[in-house]
Amino acid sequence: MKLFLFLSKAIVPLIIFYIVGFGLLQKRPVLEDFLDGAKKGMKTVSEVMPTLIGLMTAVGVLRASGLLAFLAELLAKPAGWIHLPPSIVPVALIRLVSNAAATGLVLDIFKTSGPDSLEGVIGSILMSSTETVFYCLSVYFGAVRITKTRYTLSGALIATAAGIIASVIIGTAMAG
Helix, strand or coil, rough: HHHHHHHHHHHHHHHHHHHHHHHHCCCCHHHHHHHHHHHHHHHHHHHHHHHHHHHHHHHHHHHHCCCCHHHHHHHHHHHCCCCCHHHHHHHHHHHHCCCHHHHHHHHHHHHHHHHCCCHHHHHHHHHCCCCHHHHHHHHHHHHCCCCCCCCHHHHHHHHHHHHHHHHHHHHHHHCC
């Protein structure tokens, strides 16, 4: 156990020393390479930021307006067909857009039902088996200006549906 604690504290400095040492051995201008990378990173941040702010605003509006609760209520019956608890429906919807907002909803479930409850277990598994589809498409595809996504959205939504179904099956087996 002490070895793991030592490695966890030493790994970042070791990686930094390795990269700098490798650059010096290759006779690369390490500081200039770092500064060029930082400049490119800041440019990427400035390109991605408007989309990110728009997504976060949209999530806030969805939660505050009651539309999320309305959609969850509307989808509660179809969700029941796959035994998805009604309290998980908003998590599945918001997870498509924002990981942080979905995490907040799962934490609310933990407070009300407990982390070891059926809802808590399914919510936890759902968070690790689904992706923020619309976030990834808008931010990452937007950053590199991809406009023809072809089957990306449908494939991602099918994968998300598979993750939701798997979380129900695994969560029910674990909690039950």
